[in-house]
Amino acid sequence: MAIKVKFCPCNFEDELEGIKEKLRQRSDLEVIEDRCLLYCGQCLIEPFALVDGRNIVTDDPVKLLTAIEQYVAEHKNEAVR
Template sequence: MMRPIIEFCQSNMHNGTDAILKELENHPDYDVVEYGCLGNCGQCYAMPYALVNGEIVSADDADSLYTLIKEKIAEADAWANLDLD
């Protein structure tokens, strides 16, 4: 199973994503990366967001974003564990 990659934009930390980043960094099965810029400036300015396995996940507040990130990881895990034979 592939480890989820969760990417954060340093410029988005004012939206509360710094606490999410710190929380997820403590999880041994996640790869958490912080970049100076992820190139989504309009979204970055407006709301908390992150990339989960390359897909944008955004929410109205940091707590909701954390929940959506966890759901996106669970969804990816479910797909990875499907037996397609």
């Protein structure tokens, strides 16, 4: 079962495109763009993604990739269950 990584298409759209592409290359992740993630306003302030429902937030798009990869590595076994 793939871990779902959801992005708001309005959230740092240009800066996050490369990160989304890197994540799409992973077979263990499903990258989804969803217009409303119910974190209204956050998309204008800081880069974020929902990873299996968990809000992962950083102050920089590159740090977001690192944070997502770290979260996935720590929680991969839980997603398999």
